[in-house]
Amino acid sequence: MIKLNGKERKVSPGTTVEQMLLAEGFTLQRIAVERNGEILPKAEYASVVTADGDIFEVVNFVGGG
Secondary structure, three states: OEEEEEEEOOOOHHHHHEHHHHHHHOOOEEEEEOOOOOEEOOOOOOOEEEOOEEEEEEEEEOOOO
């Protein structure tokens, strides 16, 4: 079980951060991800595997003028 933006989510063992984000409907190009209090570089989304107890905060960037 992980927490994503304050809500508990169940993820399968071996799920990468990228897989989790896509399953939750996020557009990877327009977000920033914090994992357990530290910013996770976009280049690592596909290689970092979620772990039980992880806490993720995801922020969407919104364009406009």
